[in-house]
Amino acid sequence: MKITRIKIGAGSCGIAAGATEVVDYFKKEVRDIPIVEVGCIGHCYAEPLIEVETDKGSVFYEKVLPKKEHLDRILGLKDEGRLAIRSQRSEREKIKVLALAGRIDMTSMDEYLANGGYEGLKKALAMKPADIVEEVKMSGLRGRGGGGFPTGMKWSFLAAKEAKEKILICNADEGDPGAFMDRSLMESVPHQVLEGMLIGALATGATKLFIYCRAEYPLAIRNLKIAIEQIYKHGLNKLNARTVEFRLKEGAGAFVCGEETAMIHSLEGKRGTPRFRPPYPTDSGYHGHPTAINNVETFGNVPLILREGGKAFASVGTQGSKGTKLFALAGDVKYPGLAEVPMGVTIGDIVYEVGGAEKGSVKAVQIGGPSGGCIPADKFDAVVDYDSLKSLGAIMGSGGLIVIGNDRCMVETARYFLEFTARESCGKCTFCRIGTKRMLEKLEKITGGRGTEEDVAFLADLGPKIIKGSLCGLGQTAPNPVISTLRYFRHEYDAHTKDHKCPALQCNQLSDVKIHLDKCIKCGLCIKTCPVHAISKEFVVDNAICTRCNSCIEVCPKKTISRVEKGTGYYGKSGGN
Amino acid sequence: MSITITIDKKPFAAEKGETILQVAERNGISIPTLCFNQKITKTTSCFVCLVKDAKTGRFVPSCAMEVADGMQIESDTPEVWDMRKTALNLMLSEHSGDCEAPCTIACPAHAQVEEYVREGKKGNLLEALKLIKERIPLPMSIGRVCPRFCEKECRRNVVDKEPVAINDFKRLAADMHYDSYMEEMKPFTGKKVAIVGAGPAGLSVAYFLRLNGVASDLYDKMPQPGGMLRYGIPEYRLPKGILDKEIAHFAKMGGIAIHCNKELGKDLAIEDLQKKYDAVAITVGSWKSSAAGVEGEELAVGGIQYLEKIALAGWKGDNPGKTIVIGGGNTAMDCLRTSVRLGSKEVTCFYRRTEAEMPAEKIEIHEAKEEGVKFEFLVAPVKLRKENGRLVLTSQRMTLGEPDASGRRKPVPVPNSDFDTVADTVIAAIGQKTIAPKGVKANKWGDVEVSKENCRMEGSIYAAGDCVSGPATVVEAVAGARRTALAILAQIESKEFKEPYLLNVSRGKWQSLKTDDLVFLKDPIERKRTPQRLIPEHDRVTTFKEVSLTYTQAEITKEGERCIECSCTAKGDCSLKKHSETYTAKPDAMVGEKPNFGYDVRHPEIILDRGKCIKCGVCVKVCGEVVNQNLLGFKFRGFGTHVDTAFSQPLPSQLCRDCGKCIGECPVGALDWKLKK
Numbered sequence A: 001m002k003i004t005r006i007k008i009g010a011g012s013c014g015i016a017a018g019a020t021e022v023v024d025y026f027k028k029e030v031r032d033i034p035i036v037e038v039g040c041i042g043h044c045y046a047e048p049l050i051e052v053e054t055d056k057g058s059v060f061y062e063k064v065l066p067k068k069e070h071l072d073r074i075l076g077l078k079d080e081g082r083l084a085i086r087s088q089r090s091e092r093e094k095i096k097v098l099a100l101a102g103r104i105d106m107t108s109m110d111e112y113l114a115n116g117g118y119e120g121l122k123k124a125l126a127m128k129p130a131d132i133v134e135e136v137k138m139s140g141l142r143g144r145g146g147g148g149f150p151t152g153m154k155w156s157f158l159a160a161k162e163a164k165e166k167i168l169i170c171n172a173d174e175g176d177p178g179a180f181m182d183r184s185l186m187e188s189v190p191h192q193v194l195e196g197m198l199i200g201a202l203a204t205g206a207t208k209l210f211i212y213c214r215a216e217y218p219l220a221i222r223n224l225k226i227a228i229e230q231i232y233k234h235g236l237n238k239l240n241a242r243t244v245e246f247r248l249k250e251g252a253g254a255f256v257c258g259e260e261t262a263m264i265h266s267l268e269g270k271r272g273t274p275r276f277r278p279p280y281p282t283d284s285g286y287h288g289h290p291t292a293i294n295n296v297e298t299f300g301n302v303p304l305i306l307r308e309g310g311k312a313f314a315s316v317g318t319q320g321s322k323g324t325k326l327f328a329l330a331g332d333v334k335y336p337g338l339a340e341v342p343m344g345v346t347i348g349d350i351v352y353e354v355g356g357a358e359k360g361s362v363k364a365v366q367i368g369g370p371s372g373g374c375i376p377a378d379k380f381d382a383v384v385d386y387d388s389l390k391s392l393g394a395i396m397g398s399g400g401l402i403v404i405g406n407d408r409c410m411v412e413t414a415r416y417f418l419e420f421t422a423r424e425s426c427g428k429c430t431f432c433r434i435g436t437k438r439m440l441e442k443l444e445k446i447t448g449g450r451g452t453e454e455d456v457a458f459l460a461d462l463g464p465k466i467i468k469g470s471l472c473g474l475g476q477t478a479p480n481p482v483i484s485t486l487r488y489f490r491h492e493y494d495a496h497t498k499d500h501k502c503p504a505l506q507c508n509q510l511s512d513v514k515i516h517l518d519k520c521i522k523c524g525l526c527i528k529t530c531p532v533h534a535i536s537k538e539f540v541v542d543n544a545i546c547t548r549c550n551s552c553i554e555v556c557p558k559k560t561i562s563r564v565e566k567g568t569g570y571y572g573k574s575g576g577n
Numbered sequence B: 001m002s003i004t005i006t007i008d009k010k011p012f013a014a015e016k017g018e019t020i021l022q023v024a025e026r027n028g029i030s031i032p033t034l035c036f037n038q039k040i041t042k043t044t045s046c047f048v049c050l051v052k053d054a055k056t057g058r059f060v061p062s063c064a065m066e067v068a069d070g071m072q073i074e075s076d077t078p079e080v081w082d083m084r085k086t087a088l089n090l091m092l093s094e095h096s097g098d099c100e101a102p103c104t105i106a107c108p109a110h111a112q113v114e115e116y117v118r119e120g121k122k123g124n125l126l127e128a129l130k131l132i133k134e135r136i137p138l139p140m141s142i143g144r145v146c147p148r149f150c151e152k153e154c155r156r157n158v159v160d161k162e163p164v165a166i167n168d169f170k171r172l173a174a175d176m177h178y179d180s181y182m183e184e185m186k187p188f189t190g191k192k193v194a195i196v197g198a199g200p201a202g203l204s205v206a207y208f209l210r211l212n213g214v215a216s217d218l219y220d221k222m223p224q225p226g227g228m229l230r231y232g233i234p235e236y237r238l239p240k241g242i243l244d245k246e247i248a249h250f251a252k253m254g255g256i257a258i259h260c261n262k263e264l265g266k267d268l269a270i271e272d273l274q275k276k277y278d279a280v281a282i283t284v285g286s287w288k289s290s291a292a293g294v295e296g297e298e299l300a301v302g303g304i305q306y307l308e309k310i311a312l313a314g315w316k317g318d319n320p321g322k323t324i325v326i327g328g329g330n331t332a333m334d335c336l337r338t339s340v341r342l343g344s345k346e347v348t349c350f351y352r353r354t355e356a357e358m359p360a361e362k363i364e365i366h367e368a369k370e371e372g373v374k375f376e377f378l379v380a381p382v383k384l385r386k387e388n389g390r391l392v393l394t395s396q397r398m399t400l401g402e403p404d405a406s407g408r409r410k411p412v413p414v415p416n417s418d419f420d421t422v423a424d425t426v427i428a429a430i431g432q433k434t435i436a437p438k439g440v441k442a443n444k445w446g447d448v449e450v451s452k453e454n455c456r457m458e459g460s461i462y463a464a465g466d467c468v469s470g471p472a473t474v475v476e477a478v479a480g481a482r483r484t485a486l487a488i489l490a491q492i493e494s495k496e497f498k499e500p501y502l503l504n505v506s507r508g509k510w511q512s513l514k515t516d517d518l519v520f521l522k523d524p525i526e527r528k529r530t531p532q533r534l535i536p537e538h539d540r541v542t543t544f545k546e547v548s549l550t551y552t553q554a555e556i557t558k559e560g561e562r563c564i565e566c567s568c569t570a571k572g573d574c575s576l577k578k579h580s581e582t583y584t585a586k587p588d589a590m591v592g593e594k595p596n597f598g599y600d601v602r603h604p605e606i607i608l609d610r611g612k613c614i615k616c617g618v619c620v621k622v623c624g625e626v627v628n629q630n631l632l633g634f635k636f637r638g639f640g641t642h643v644d645t646a647f648s649q650p651l652p653s654q655l656c657r658d659c660g661k662c663i664g665e666c667p668v669g670a671l672d673w674k675l676k677k
């Protein structure tokens, strides 16, 4: 086997794991083999990740360090350190949108072209705009930004408008905590997203193409800028008789600016707050011009539709949801990362087979981020599909999928998400601005051990009203995490309020810390670690001093320290109750 | 007209492009709005204008949602009301302000205190009197004897621990203008009401009925009207000449006839009154001294009987000799100080708890001490007997135990602590009870039993004053009398009597506030309370001359400048208050943190009080879209959102003084002129 090229995953996830140092080291040490920086292939848990191309196919190495030992291992194509892509995972996944992500040089247009890039655009250039729209309609593609609105339909509205200026915006604000599908696409295959936008411009007659990307994505912005320059250089922005231009706007990071009318306001230089619709942006958007907004992943799908045809695209998926969906898999799984699955796989497949979570260790997933809801483990045979997720009280969302292990408290989980939305509310509507705050206060009271049944009733009453009385999707979905945990995990709320217990022992006010002395080897690590000196020489935790920081639990080599029910730990004389 | 929609199942024609609100308003369907304003583009932020689209099942803001053919709108269902009410409750939960000044709220009669204090300060005492008399028909008397509920809650206390001398504004206003003032009254309706008891309650029922065109006959068992004002409260606190002048005004109003020496149950029967009049009001007060329950009690005289006798004699009487008054209330104080004035050199108060628990007004205790009254605390009577022509009171020492139902610590006897005291007069002033005349229903305390909702005993018989509440105060009697008069009016007009719900958002009681918690339109003036001038000490202990003097007009102006004008600048003009009252939204329905973004009074004439801002965004758009200045904008997000000026600079003084457009459109009192009218 002969090594032809070494590809180092240097997307944000790779960089976070130390890829920059690996790149520098490899470039310094290796002279005769080309080394390229690629994006993310989705196996983020294995970063820094290296793909070694040989004349007989590729070999992957995981968790590579800038060390001679690792370098030798790779150059020698040794078995040690290889990434084994588990068959359970590859059987569930269907890599389409991500096919080139992490496989080609992030900044090379040539490589994109060499791998079928811009074939979709080429086809589209030869088609009538209406036929492009028709093709997209036929594909059944629905918006990947969360709402799931049929993309072809949205484009047909914009196409139908007679106007001097028409705007097409790529929504790259990606504000949900934990989501990074869009970032990954823009970093790894910027041309694929831009090609989708150019096809959109052809289909709708859009004259200006905006990308609204959050400023926290510097690598995505850099790669997009490079790609746009390359497009200009190649003249790919000449769409038959006319020329379109891209404009890249860096957003200040407000979650609500992902909402389309807020985004338009922000692009206009105004405060990023949503406004009432109708009029819809396709009637009156950016500075009054007809405007359509699509998500990064939506655009990322478009070149595939044109290349393979709408019908072929629609062959994957369920009745109402076609194609594949990217998920940012996080939480209590063995293999967090980016996954691409066909619509119609079950939640269980993603959690257990792709994520590698152990059966029985998980009690729910939160899908759709802070706007979504939880799905309990006994409903994991639900399939990934816009409508069936909705019927369970969750949403497809943009693709955040957080796996919640048994040792997490669902009330605390709900509180965590609501804290995010309450903070991110634009502050305009009464229900959203004040209502989420009032709900958050009650959740804090409950997790703080002071909650009552009335507080739970308050949440159940106000939540649906906030949904009904809010202007935009933020307020209309903010109570979802609370409502869905109330629906499936009411017993956990009741345990907090009626029995003053946190079943998961996560809520600090409702749990104590205890060293189980029978297994303790008296190594003293816990005593040294405890920042508030709550552990005595006799290895007893004084819960009156302990701040429940978990440091000792994490450091104990024998795993003999744990949280226990409030009141069953030791309390010294120095305070506490 | 091309489109038809239904609102509450009724079809209406509509034009394309119209909003649901426009169609509703055109057809007389009222929908509340706060952030909607025709001068600017839609803000759609308050969501009190919600209606339900029955077809989609969704709630939509009617101010922004355009009509579509076949739309079915629900605007009057319990669900819609609940959503609007919830929106209002949420807004109130973060609202800080004072719809009304705390003094006005504290006054049982809810007289417009801040307003009459302001008029007094400006020297418009006639205007002040007019405001006072809207709620208080007896300002000369109340201006002298009111225990000053209002001053106990006065916010000025936060600044320098001394309230504004509110009651003295009443006294001066009444003393100055009583002869000339006459209220506007409605023409007679031909209806007539009988009122039994011509004390403060009876007179006030007559007054409020007369204002509304209803005549009355007052009957009283005593030779002269006034009730306790005449036969209880001593001359040195309320000269009877003043009382005569006050009561004379009722005759001047016309339609109010007072018949004395007529006792219900003796000279009159309730059935006859009921037949003869459109309604009957029972206002007979609480005239029976409570029993002490000790042996030999009959040798003592009851507190009010003692005063009544002296009153009937024109505040003259024999020297009572060595006097002991049992009790610690206001009646006891009056008995003590009256005894001093009759020439007794040894007057002692026996009270079973300590000074701190005494129900009497502090000022009364203080003045009694000044006049030489002695106090024995923690003693209780055991037995009274006569020995050698003098009285011997056996008492025992007490100590304070656990708190009782009233929250005060209960006195318990110290064993074997009995002691004897010799006296010439022993007065038991330990409370009064109502004597319900024949035909009047009494409850277990002996007071007249009336419905809480409408003050009605039964049929057309109503009651008010002490005989309903038990012994209370003049101003409370007046307040209850007003309610009763309005309830009688409603019955006469065959309407249901319902007290309107009045929203009052409050920043809280002064006791729990610091200066930083308050909003000052301007810096409070540094000045202590104007002291009350009293007659010389010698006159106080030898005559029944009125002890305190009326403030001068100059003193009232100085005192008025101490008022920090607590109520909302938007009083009477606040849409949040209006809608909250319609939807019975309450400030404490959804308690939680209230943001404190402070206030801005840097502009000489404009205040931005962020605690009252509902973040409707109207001002921002008015300044931007109408005035083209963009001087206002929102800052921060979520619960931290608030209005601020551009770069937090003061509003330009000339430009905004001349403009003021945002102020005119602010639906609440958040942006307002500082000057109160």
Ligand SMILES: Cc1cc2nc3c(=O)[nH]c(=O)nc-3n(C[C@H](O)[C@H](O)[C@H](O)COP(=O)(O)OP(=O)(O)OC[C@H]3O[C@@H](n4cnc5c(N)ncnc54)[C@H](O)[C@@H]3O)c2cc1C
Residues within 6 Å of the ligand: B145, B146, B147, B196, B197, B198, B199, B200, B201, B202, B219, B220, B221, B222, B225, B226, B227, B228, B229, B232, B233, B234, B262, B263, B264, B265, B283, B284, B285, B286, B287, B304, B307, B330, B331, B334, B437, B464, B465, B466, B467, B471, B472, B473, B474, B475, B477
């Ligand atoms: C000594 C004393 C001092 C007080 N000091 C103060 C004070 O400083 N400030 C304050 O606010 N309050 C004070 N009060 C309380 C106050 O006087 C009463 O709360 C107030 O007068 C109650 O008004 P009223 O009209 O309900 O009753 P009253 O004033 O008692 O009037 C009742 C009237 O009904 C008449 N009446 C009774 N029975 C009959 C009948 N069967 N037929 C016909 N007529 C009848 C009586 O003659 C009397 O005129 C004092 C009370 C007393 C006793």
Ligand SMILES: Cc1cc2nc3c(=O)[nH]c(=O)nc-3n(C[C@H](O)[C@H](O)[C@H](O)COP(=O)(O)O)c2cc1C
Residues within 6 Å of the ligand: A142, A143, A144, A145, A146, A147, A148, A149, A151, A171, A172, A173, A174, A175, A176, A255, A256, A257, A258, A259, A260, A261, A293, A294, A295, A296, A298, A398, A472, A473, A474
């Ligand atoms: C509060 C809020 C935040 C949103 N954030 C995003 C986002 O970060 N990215 C995105 O694509 N869509 C986001 N959306 C959805 C967009 O409003 C819009 O529906 C979407 O961009 C349309 O594109 P699509 O049809 O391709 O999904 C958000 C919506 C709301 C209400």
Ligand code: SF4
Residues within 6 Å of the ligand: A256, A273, A274, A275, A424, A425, A426, A427, A428, A429, A430, A432, A433, A470, A471, A472, A473, A474, A475, A476
């Ligand atoms: S629902 Fe929330 S985020 Fe959306 S416009 Fe209203 S206040 Fe702003």
Ligand code: SF4
Residues within 6 Å of the ligand: B095, B096, B097, B098, B099, B100, B505, B568, B569, B570, B571, B572, B574, B575, B576, B577, B612, B668, B669, B670
């Ligand atoms: S703004 Fe309205 S609700 Fe607020 S204090 Fe003033 S009057 Fe009351």
Ligand code: SF4
Residues within 6 Å of the ligand: B101, B102, B103, B104, B113, B114, B117, B153, B154, B155, B156, B164, B166, B562, B563, B564, B565, B566, B567
């Ligand atoms: S300061 Fe003035 S307005 Fe405020 S409570 Fe006192 S008298 Fe009333």
Ligand code: SF4
Residues within 6 Å of the ligand: B622, B623, B627, B629, B630, B631, B632, B651, B655, B656, B657, B659, B660, B661, B662, B663
């Ligand atoms: S008064 Fe000043 S801030 Fe208000 S609208 Fe006019 S210019 Fe703007």
Ligand code: SF4
Residues within 6 Å of the ligand: B612, B613, B614, B615, B616, B617, B618, B619, B620, B643, B665, B666, B667, B668, B670, B671
């Ligand atoms: S200050 Fe402005 S935003 Fe606040 S309530 Fe008044 S008009 Fe509305």
Ligand code: FES
Residues within 6 Å of the ligand: B032, B033, B034, B035, B036, B043, B044, B045, B046, B047, B048, B049, B050, B061, B062, B063, B064
């Ligand atoms: S949202 Fe319609 S009036 Fe405020």
Ligand code: FES
Residues within 6 Å of the ligand: B106, B107, B108, B109, B110, B111, B136, B142, B146, B147, B148, B149, B150, B151, B167, B475
């Ligand atoms: S409290 Fe208002 S008159 Fe006395």
